[in-house]
Amino acid sequence: MFTTRPTLQGTFGMVSSTHWLASQSAMAVLERGGNAYDAAVAAGFVLHVVEPHLCGPAGEVPVILAPAGGEVRVLCGQGVAPAGATPGHYRGLGLDVVPGTGPLAAAVPGAFDAWMLLLRDWGTMPLADVLSYAIGYAEHGHAPVERVGETVESVRRLFETEWTTSADVYLPGGRPPRPGERFRNPALAATWRRLVAEAEAAAPDREGRIDAAREVWRTGFVADALVRQAARPTLDTSGTHHTGTLTAEDLANWSASYEEPVAHEWRGWTVCKAGPWSQGPVLLQQLALLPPELPAHGTGEYVHLLVEGCKLAMADREAWYGDAAPVPLGELLSEPYNAARRALIGEKASYELRPGAPGGRTPRISPHAYTVLADAPGVPGAGEPTVSRDGATRGDTCHVDVVDRWGNMVAATPSGGWLQSNPVVPELGFPLGTRLQMTWLEPGLPNTLTPGRRPRTTLTPSIALRDGEPVLAFGTPGGDQQDQWQLHFLLALEQLPHVRGGWDLQGAVDAPNWHNESFPGSFHPRGMRPGSLTVESRTPPETIADLRRRGHDVTVGGAWTEGRLCAVARDPRTRVLSAAANPRGMQGYAVGR
Structure with missing residues (x-):
């Protein structure tokens, strides 16, 4: 497929970030x-200096690190209330x-x-x-x-x-x-x-x-x-x-502080994320919701499947994720639970918020979460924040991935x-x-504002292993969209032809992407847009027509507006390193040798 840049390869070191x-x-x-x-x-x-509209030193950063020959760790840089x-x-x-x-x-x-x-x-x-x-x-x-x-x-x-x-x-x-x-x-x-x-x-x-x-x-x-x-x-x-x-x-x-990552096995991958104080397990649950066989990449059936799975995972995020109450994460990621959730995906787009009941628990969601936003679905414009005249912003972030000649690997989302x-x-x-x-002000929710507890964040860097070896670090800005875009990226690596003996990282970054907002947003004013789906204009017309036939409220955005993915990789067998960066927004770059 056409890519904007080559997938870089070398043996000394590779970096990819959202600013050159x-x-x-x-x-x-x-x-x-x-x-x-x-x-x-x-x-x-x-990044604090050159992307001050996206991050700052008094903000936060989750980091996932994979030391050469060591165990994957999460470094939590999310402050508490x-x-x-x-x-x-x-x-x-x-x-x-x-x-x-x-x-x-x-x-x-x-x-x-x-x-x-x-x-x-x-x-x-x-x-x-x-x-x-x-x-x-x-x-x-x-x-x-x-x-x-x-x-x-x-x-x-x-x-x-x-x-x-x-x-x-x-x-x-x-x-x-x-x-x-x-x-x-x-x-x-x-x-x-x-x-x-x-x-x-x-x-x-x-x-x-x-x-x-x-x-x-x-x-x-x-x-x-x-x-x-x-x-x-x-x-x-x-x-x-x-x-x-x-x-x-x-x-x-x-x-x-340090903590163990949450991990999920999928088709030979072990994907590692931060815990449910972050958005990270949403990517893992989206993988758990996938059927054994996927439709052809980029088709209407394929996008529909991923979007509907995202809605279910995001509904569970709203009902169960947070730092103010225990999270039944094992059940949320289990095969029996997700098999039952997968059965809810039909031929038509859902306009409902449908959290599950892991272990028979009753989900609770803030009434404010159900607010339907009246304005048109937002096209985030390369993942940048949307800012109103009074300073309200939907928020956004930066990302950096690094792999060095010794095999140390890190993904961070400041x-x-x-x-x-x-x-x-x-x-x-x-x-x-x-x-x-x-956070919410209603008592008793997993994400209720609680002194000494972390607000649930959208920040979600990733490290993936193959056969126990760290091979891939990746992530993106984008608020609630982050794990939507990362899922598409990871699946594209599986489905795109390899280049130069390795994964086509740049092809997976460049592939036409999308996002939906059929769930409560994490940023003020916290509403949702049921049925919304924004796709890049490079999406095949037949895919867009099929999605509309399936009931999705499709907005066709700009050609290069969905995602700001970064990625680095290491082949344990050859020790060849590779990297790619998002062309959207004209500022992300990968470098290496």
Whole structure:
């Protein structure tokens, strides 16, 4: 099939990310002798600089890592709800849902500490060296992609009238950043320089300095500035000014942590994901829902099967996933349960939300989840966030995958802390996040807002094994769409002809994709669009006609609008490495040699 780029192959190292500067920075780390984890951390901090509308250091990042010869691990960089973030507090403010922006939506920041743990425990390079790339781009500038300026323009009035600290950074000279002109964030560069200097003064060794940097973040000048910002009354999507609940104690008492991945076997693959505090098991359940034989790739029958399976898995996500109550994950992924669920897929598109009853349990869903959104189905435009005039955003993220010459592999999906989420903290150069908007205020739900518990996130990096060997790291931005696009990618690897003796990663990335929104969205205002299905215009006309005949409410989007997938792979037999990156949005790139 036609591909926009070749699938890269080599033996030294491969990187794929959602921005070329992050990919090349990670590759530079590999060239200097660093490993995959050093490279991923460097890329992550560069993404905070060059994709500030998609991620920030006060956001979050789930990481899946597969050390050469070791066990796959999940590093959870998702912060918890602050101690004061109770449903009663929000109800007392007259709120029915958590606002989509502002300090009330801020969880304890998680990304920074997770990056530091990854670097300390698995990397080899000094903190100053790894941060040097991000500091350089923040201090000396970079040419921003179009969507940075477009996002700033969409919230210009908010910045000019309310979030003036954001205007100071993102409206230089009174206008948004422009492609082809250097854009700088000197406050962010100064933050990292001061943090590195304090860490180096506190300890003589690499690991000690990284731990010292973590303490500066949690209890030092960074923490002080974050708490001051949370206490400032801020206009949010409720139309009212609110202060947040984040305190010094919340920051001091939380750290990133390791856990076992959730894994599922399918046709020789072992797919590893983060647990049900993330969206990750949705991909696994979609695989479990597939029949033994699949229809021909790209046909109406094929797309219909995948979309209807997605609706069932997403309904179970809404009813059962979260961190505030036990999740019956074993039953949700079991063959008997999914065989019964599979029988619900008929010839016609379903317009119902149909959660299952694993083990005879009764599903409970927030009444707000059933809200039918009146506006047209959204075409996300290469997975970018949709932003309204008041700053409400459906949210999005970044992604990076790395594999090195030793066989270490990592997939990470940094997100949150977007420039449109909260005002920039003036002392630091970046904003707080808004991940608490994904929780509910009704009591007793798996995703009820609960102090000390993680909000259920959409972030979902992947690592897959064959015969017990890690062979593939992949992921994508896209909010609720992430595991829809990843399923299509993984199945395409099975069905497309191989190239150069290996999987056609680029062909699987480039293949026409789609998404549906027939389930409660994770972002404010949290409604759904029953029966909706958005497909790329490159989808064969006969496929579109068949889907409409089956009852899907089909919107034909742009030719290159569905997905921002990244992937790297390693053949254990030949030790050949490969990589591919998404052409949609004109900024994702793979590099390697």
